[in-house]
Structures are given as C-alpha cells and as structure tokens.
Amino acid sequence: MSATYDLYQEQILDHYKHPRNKGPLPGATLNAKDSNPLCGDEVILHLNLDGSHRISEVRFEGQGCAISQASASILTTMLKGLPRAEVEALNQDALLKKLGIPLSVVRLKCALLSHHVLRLAIGDKKADRA
Amino acid sequence: MSATYDLYQEQILDHYKHPRNKGPLPGATLNAKDSNPLCGDEVILHLNLDGSHRISEVRFEGQGCAISQASASILTTMLKGLPRAEVEALNQDALLKKLGIPLSVVRLKCALLSHHVLRLAIGDKKADRA
Amino acid sequence: MAKPAKVLLNVPAIKADFPILQRKVHDRRLVYLDSAATSQKPRQVIDATSDFYARYNANVHRAIYELGEEATREYEGAREKIAAFIRAKSPNEIVFTKSTTESLNVVAYGYGLKGKLQPGDEIVGTVMEHHSNHVPWHFVKDHKGAVLKYVDVTDEGTLRMEQYDELLTKRTKIVTVALCSNVLGTINPVKEIAKRAHEVGAVCVVDAAQAAPHMSIDVQDLDVDFLAFSGHKMLGPTGIGVLYGKPEALEATEPLLGGGEMIREVHLGRASWNDVPYRFEGGTPNIAGAIGLGVAADYLTKLGMDAVRAHEMEITQYALEKFERLQGVKTYGPKDVKKKAGVLAFTIDNAHPHDVASILDVEGICIRSGHHCAQPLMERFDLPATARASFYVYNDLEDVDALVAGIKRVQEVFA
Amino acid sequence: MAKPAKVLLNVPAIKADFPILQRKVHDRRLVYLDSAATSQKPRQVIDATSDFYARYNANVHRAIYELGEEATREYEGAREKIAAFIRAKSPNEIVFTKSTTESLNVVAYGYGLKGKLQPGDEIVGTVMEHHSNHVPWHFVKDHKGAVLKYVDVTDEGTLRMEQYDELLTKRTKIVTVALCSNVLGTINPVKEIAKRAHEVGAVCVVDAAQAAPHMSIDVQDLDVDFLAFSGHKMLGPTGIGVLYGKPEALEATEPLLGGGEMIREVHLGRASWNDVPYRFEGGTPNIAGAIGLGVAADYLTKLGMDAVRAHEMEITQYALEKFERLQGVKTYGPKDVKKKAGVLAFTIDNAHPHDVASILDVEGICIRSGHHCAQPLMERFDLPATARASFYVYNDLEDVDALVAGIKRVQEVFA
Numbered sequence A, B: 001m002s003a004t005y006d007l008y009q010e011q012i013l014d015h016y017k018h019p020r021n022k023g024p025l026p027g028a029t030l031n032a033k034d035s036n037p038l039c040g041d042e043v044i045l046h047l048n049l050d051g052s053h054r055i056s057e058v059r060f061e062g063q064g065c066a067i068s069q070a071s072a073s074i075l076t077t078m079l080k081g082l083p084r085a086e087v088e089a090l091n092q093d094a095l096l097k098k099l100g101i102p103l104s105v106v107r108l109k110c111a112l113l114s115h116h117v118l119r120l121a122i123g124d125k126k127a128d129r130a
Numbered sequence C, D: 001m002a003k004p005a006k007v008l009l010n011v012p013a014i015k016a017d018f019p020i021l022q023r024k025v026h027d028r029r030l031v032y033l034d035s036a037a038t039s040q041k042p043r044q045v046i047d048a049t050s051d052f053y054a055r056y057n058a059n060v061h062r063a064i065y066e067l068g069e070e071a072t073r074e075y076e077g078a079r080e081k082i083a084a085f086i087r088a089k090s091p092n093e094i095v096f097t098k099s100t101t102e103s104l105n106v107v108a109y110g111y112g113l114k115g116k117l118q119p120g121d122e123i124v125g126t127v128m129e130h131h132s133n134h135v136p137w138h139f140v141k142d143h144k145g146a147v148l149k150y151v152d153v154t155d156e157g158t159l160r161m162e163q164y165d166e167l168l169t170k171r172t173k174i175v176t177v178a179l180c181s182n183v184l185g186t187i188n189p190v191k192e193i194a195k196r197a198h199e200v201g202a203v204c205v206v207d208a209a210q211a212a213p214h215m216s217i218d219v220q221d222l223d224v225d226f227l228a229f230s231g232h233k234m235l236g237p238t239g240i241g242v243l244y245g246k247p248e249a250l251e252a253t254e255p256l257l258g259g260g261e262m263i264r265e266v267h268l269g270r271a272s273w274n275d276v277p278y279r280f281e282g283g284t285p286n287i288a289g290a291i292g293l294g295v296a297a298d299y300l301t302k303l304g305m306d307a308v309r310a311h312e313m314e315i316t317q318y319a320l321e322k323f324e325r326l327q328g329v330k331t332y333g334p335k336d337v338k339k340k341a342g343v344l345a346f347t348i349d350n351a352h353p354h355d356v357a358s359i360l361d362v363e364g365i366c367i368r369s370g371h372h373c374a375q376p377l378m379e380r381f382d383l384p385a386t387a388r389a390s391f392y393v394y395n396d397l398e399d400v401d402a403l404v405a406g407i408k409r410v411q412e413v414f415a
C-alpha cells in the first residue's frame, strides 16, 4: 500500500486540489502549450518578464492527472521571480526533486509535461518531447 | 537413402533425360503456358484436336526440375488420342498416380504444373494455380 | 460476495493454464483487467511458438527440405484454423498480417488509395472507431481525394443507425465499422450495416479486434467483405494479425507491401502478383506468431466461443450492478449486456483516470486509462480520458470485487 | 578432412545453444545450410520470448500498471540494444517493423510515394537486389511517376561502380543498394555509394538483411540515411524487423501504417503524428519479437561480430576450395572471401537446383533452390534457378564436407 501513498503524497494532492497560479494571463509575453498524446494531459503556461528579465508573472492552465497538474502548479511556484538565465538552466531533475515522488516511465511523462512546456515557452528549439 | 530413390525413380529420370513429345507445335489450336512463380519451373503445352475432338497432336516445351518436366512428358503420353471429354475429366490424381512417387507440398507444385497448363489450354476458367 | 451460479467457464482450471496469473504484483495477486489492450497467453500458445523454434524452424513456402515442409504445413494449418474460427469458406480468404492495424491499412491502401477508389468517392465510418480504423482512411482522403463521413453515436453509446439512410449514397464505396467498440463495449449490428452497404454497391470493412476474441464470428452470415483482427488480443502472440476478405474483394485489392513471396514475376521496373492470399504477405511472415495464433484459436474453440461470450456477459452484468451502487462513479456505453461486450469504461469524480490506474496498480489490479486510441469518441462524449476495465476467460467475479474495492480506495485518496 | 586451425568460433558450444540442431532429419544429423533464408534460434532467444509471455506480458507505452512498465522497459531496452548493435547515435533512430520488407516499404511509401518525391524524380537501384528492394520502388514509379534506374553487375558479380557516374544526376533522389547480396554474397561498397548519393543530394537506402547478421555494421561510419534488416535472419524471432533512419531522414518520412500509437491527435478526418520513431509503429508491435531480437543482438555481440565474420570467411574459403575441385559444378559471385559473405550459389550440370535440394534433403542437408527472390539478377546471369548454401555461426567445416558429399550423390543420380 505504501506505493500509493508514495505517489500521492500530501504535497501532490494539495497542489492538485488547490493549484497555485492557475488561470489565464491575457497578453502574456511567453506562452506555450503541449499535451501528452498518449494520455491527454494538457498544460498551458503563460509568463511575463519584467525589465530585468525576471519572471514577474506566471500562470498555468490545463487538465489531466494529479501528477501532471500538481507538477505544473509546483513548477509555477519555482518560477516566480526567477531571472531568465536561471529559468533556462532549470532542468528536469530540479523539478523532479521538488516533486519528490518515485515515478515510473509513463508517469514521468505526466510529471515532465510542464517542464517541456516551459522549455517551449522560452523558445528552446531543442525541447524534447516530455 | 530410400527417399531419394523414391522420388527419382527410373521412370522419372527416364522421362526427364529423354522427354517424350517435346518441342514446338506451330499453329496448334490449343496452347497454354504457366510457370511456378516460386520455383521458376515452366511448362508450355500445344494441342491439336482432330475432327472428332480427339487429341491428334500434343507437344510440350519447358524448363525446370526433373519432377516438373518428367510430369509434363508423362502427361503428354497420357493425352495422345484422348477424346476431349476425357481430357476434361482427367484430374490431378490421375496424373499423380501415373507419376507414382511420394511428393511433398512444394514438390507437388512441380508435379502438377503440367496439369494446370492442360486445364488452361482447354479453357477451364476455374483452373486453380498448380 | 455472492458466488455465481451462472459463470460458465471453469476459471480456476483456465487460470492454471496462464503462467503469468501465478505471479504477484506489488505483493498482491495479479488481477488482470486489461485484456482489451492485450490478452494474456496460455501455456499451450507459449509452448507452440517455442516448439516451432526448437524443432522445425525454417522459412515457409519455398523450402524443399523437411524442416521447411513442416514449417509450411503448420503455418498453412494455422491459416485453416483461422478460416474455421471465423467460418470463412476457404483458407485462401485469410491473410496473415502483423496486426489489426496492418490489416485495415492493407484495405485502405490496397482497395482505396492504390485501388478502385476515385476522387470524390465516399467512405462512411463511425465516430466510435479505434484510431486504427480512422487514420488509414485519412490517407485515402489525403492522397486519393476520397470523402469521409461518419455515423454518430447516441448518448447511450450505440450507433445512430438512421444516419446511414442519409450517409449511404451511390458515391459510397466503403462502409467501415467496428464489430465491437473498445471503449463502450457496444456490439454493432454489422450484418445489417453490411446489407445496407451492399445495397449502394459499397464494400463493408469490419474492425473485429474486440470481437474475434470474445464472441463467435461467422463471416458468411455477417456477409462482410473484409474483417480484421489481432492475435495478441485473443490469447495469441504479439505481431500477428488477420485480414479476412471475400475472394472477389481480395482480388480487387492491390498489395500493400512489395517484396518476397508476394510476387509472381519480377523484372526491372515491373512485377506481377502471386495469388491471393500470398499477394498480401510480402516478406518473411511471423511464422511462429501464426502457429501460436492457430493454437490460441484451438484453445478458444475448445472453451466454446458461445461459452466465452456467456461467461463475459455474466461478469459484465455483475460489474455493471456493482458499479451502479458506487457513488460518484459513471460508466459509459450500453447497460444491456446483450448489446455490450466485457469492456467497461468509467470515470470517478475528482480522480483522473491515470491516477485511478496508478492506485489500482498498487493493489495488483491492471486497468487502462486514457483515450483508448479513440479520441474522436472521447471528443463526442467530451471526455479527456476514462478508466477502462475489460474481462476475459480467466477473469471471474472475484476480480470484479477486487476492482470495486480498489475504486473505493481511490475515492478515499481523492476525497 | 583437414581440421581448421583458423575457425574462430567454438562451434560445439554454439551448437549446444540451438535446440533444433540436436534433432535428426530423415535419420541423419541436421546440416542446416539455409541461414540466408532464416537462421536458427538459440535457447536464449526462445526463452526470452516465452519469458515475456509467462512473466510480464502487457501492451507497451500506454499502460500505467507494473506489467506494462516492465514490458515497455524491455521493449525500449531492445531498441537501445539494436541502436548499439549498428552503432546508431540514439535509440530514436530505430524503428521496429515486422521485416526488412516492411522496413523498405516504409521508406518507399513514406519518403517516396507519400513523401518528398516528385514525378520524374529518379531512384537508382541495382540488378542484384532482393525483390523486397525492387517491388516497393515499382510502387513509387507507378503511383508517383518516379523513374527507376539500375546499376548492373560484372560477370564476377560485383557492382559496376562506374555506372553510378552516369546514373547519378540532380534528379536522383534515392539510391538504394543491398549491403550484401543474398545470392552472390557480394559485399557492396555502401560507404562509397552513400557518399556519391549525397553528392547529388539523394538519400541512400540500404538493404542490410544479409549483412546485419554476419558482419559488424556502423551506420555512422557508412553514413547511410536508411538501413533495413530482419530479426529472423540474425538469430531472432520471426515477425520483427528494423528500420534505422537518420533523424532528419525519419522526420522527412510520412508514416506507412495509420493507427494506434503512431498518432499525436486524431480528429474526424485529420490527425497529427507522434514523434519519431513511434510515428512508424502503428498498431500493437511485436513486443515479444523485439525483446527476442534484443537478446539475439546480445548473443551475437558476445560472440563478437568480427569473430562471426572471420568464422564465416574461413568456412566460405574452405567451401570455395572444395567446390573448385568438383567437376560440373559452377559457383556464382566473387571468389575472394574478402568481398563475399557466407552465401554460396551454385549449379550442377544436368541437375536442376530443385532436384539438388530434394536429394540433399534426404541426406539431412538443408539448402535453398530457386530464384532466391532475385529474379532480375537471375535474368542477368541467364539462370532459371540456382542452388544456394549459406553459413552461420553454428556451421563448421564438417557441414561443408557433408554438402560436398551430398553433391556427389546428386551427380550419381543424374549421371
């Protein structure tokens, strides 16, 4: 039984049930959207940068499983106020560490969808599919 | 060792080495040709019928293995003088009986090629592939 | 739990034939409820494929030596078994492919794209098809100019049959439909649809991926022109599929794969085709797969396809009743098991299907979640995804009980 | 018989791994000399496929439960092994198909017929190709208006390389060639051919069906764009094949089979594709086959592909010398084993190849006879058919001796 609760820890369920920074952000500078074709999870990310290239505003929209949506919510909390250079340096592992749950290959795709959308948003051409 | 000699009996080798009724028959009334796509065996049959619808002349041409060519040769010896109705009634088993050798599925195709060409020659629309 | 009087199959004996069902998952008994995705395999099938490799492995058709004879005999014997299994008139009406997907593509390319269809000719499908019976027809639209039309479903999940009145016209050349939906479980009136297709001069192409494993099929009675299914969903190996075709339908179809075995003569730049069905089996086929599939058909035939169907109806009925009593759980598709195969799509309020599947996994229960390769149907019901449990010969009512208990646990987590 | 000092592989140990080699045929020891048609399978490969079915059978990619994770891990693990086996840069360059034949058709349809090619664009093949590398290109000619051209062979059976000078032009879009001929055994200078193809802006498509099992392949060094081979010829299961493609080549290729797993989104009448390589794997793949093939690659890697090649060179050299001394027997293809793989086509005066194969069968010896799916090559040499012996890791010089003795018996019968 422990595996269930490994995956659906308090933090994950909390972010899923009470997502942070969720909603549209009309006129945002950077926007990106992606979905997991095999699962139907969807994440849309909106970012505004301020004059010193820091993330001044961040919002996400989306639907999907607890893992994908909690991951998006957690990611937004990591992004707020971050300088662009650090956003660019923010890798998958940083997000996974923050999630802190054991993930199988399929669920990894759920967890990393938001990170992939972030890379699309900041114009990383080599953004691999999550 | 016996299986070799089952297949390559005196009669088969004799017809193969000394084919009966082999050669072209220019202007023959009935002609047909077929080949075994997987093996490359080829048999062409030429038939002339006389006024009473008997086979007055028969010749074959072809190339291929001992079984296919001996079978064609043997078939021609069975056809000479036969009334058309009997030609039409001549089934695969009659030929196989005359060959008198044990045949595997693949070699059966060799043995029956000439019979298939015969059916094509007499205009049997339903002639199955040998 | 009420023990069933009516479950027809001897499940303990059947379970004993399936090595995988002896294993544990996360220290729990394995409750496999994903047979609609792929079925488990009995020992008999596993052994048949091993035995081929260990005793008489050779390439088929062209070999003159003994091993090749044996391999060819067994491979062609499998074709005969499959012909009998769906009551085809002749083994020559059976083409071995790698999957339902390949089978349907063979028809789409060979009868459609490269075959008889002209620009503007119409193909009538349905919104409940699996992607494998959608995308191949897109190719015929995109590369041949065919026009695609779709029959909708009712909210209950049955075909809106009256739409055929309007959609079927002189321009209709192909009518395609699943015999059984992989999401709703709906069993479609294919015999009726084939009749109506023929009335306008169209051929009827049937996706039987979810039907062939679960109910007896008589292609002559259904009078369909093409019918496709997969070995791996009916106790057989992966990598083997079947395309049934009426002789005249197969004759009218161009081959998809060019290569060895499917030709009669090849010259530089041109070739002629071998006879049906070999014309459609270019390349060395999945010989072990075909042989294993033949043994799977034997296994099912021995159980009796009517008994299989009755068994699954019983389980499905039981599951529907149990689900009915669960608060916050919704099921999709017909509620009448006479119209429904053992496929049960459901959603749980506030819990995403992926999370449902993850939590059930921890309990040793395998179900599927997602769009089930039926996105147009999901769109029709405005669902991003569902969970899906599906039943087969090795399932019993205890498996349903385990599922229901698992769902309660999911609800606790997402309360 | 002179016992070889130079045969590198430990054949008795290898033979012990192949259950079928313990069997007798017509009361004789089985002498299997038809590996170019299909190879025998070691216990390790047979067990790997059984083990999949018995322990972790599930559909791949979409399953969230443990079994599905295990199946996906092993399936994708096989892709990694195959990538390493041919030194691809990434597993994403490896597509699993059902056979070389399907792989070549994927390119012909996806890059040719439905892809980039325009009417009048030219495809340059060779006369020594297997039908599987002829017929798919006929489709591109017939349905897209491509123009086909062919490089001829010398009487010795090597490509007339100078013809590329003339045949390769700005209009050339595809250059296709076998890395190794399945009749002559000729090993073609593919690296050079790829270079020349690239010089005119064409892609190079390589049929490696006879090469991958027998010699080490480095796709990066060869610098080819596509490369196809089959599992069943390299100790692997039937029904599994490989298409390697450079990322940019695969990206430029439309999918052949439409259906499950290869899509990103499907709507009524339109769809978008999944990423490479999944785009090309529509339908449930041959999961057991891929896993078995991975184990076959392990087996060969452990032997060492250079040792495999050296072993076969030794046997081929020995056979060529023995054949040289046989009156009335003619061999085809290069006589220099550095240019030739372990494939030996031959004819015997006055004995048709079928009859040769039948008589050898009685002696327990399996060889092939016929056109070897290379009719244009047979026409080039004006041969209706040949006999063909081919060697692999489980063969030794005694097998060659048995063959030579068998040929003498054939000559007695047809004396």
Ligand SMILES: Cc1ncc(COP(=O)(O)O)c(C=O)c1O
Pocket: C259, C260, C282, C283, C284, C285, D036, D037, D099, D100, D101, D102, D130, D132, D133, D178, D180, D181, D182, D207, D209, D210, D230, D373
């Ligand atoms: C050179 C060559 N190409 C292609 C093929 C076709 O391989 P498969 O039948 O596995 O598709 C073969 C095998 O016969 C071959 O020898």
Ligand SMILES: Cc1ncc(COP(=O)(O)O)c(C=O)c1O
Pocket: C036, C037, C099, C100, C101, C102, C130, C132, C133, C178, C180, C181, C182, C207, C209, C210, C230, C232, C373, D259, D260, D282, D283, D284, D285
């Ligand atoms: C109704 C239906 N059609 C087609 C398919 C595709 O079958 P396969 O993946 O074996 O090609 C499936 C299986 O997922 C299915 O359920």
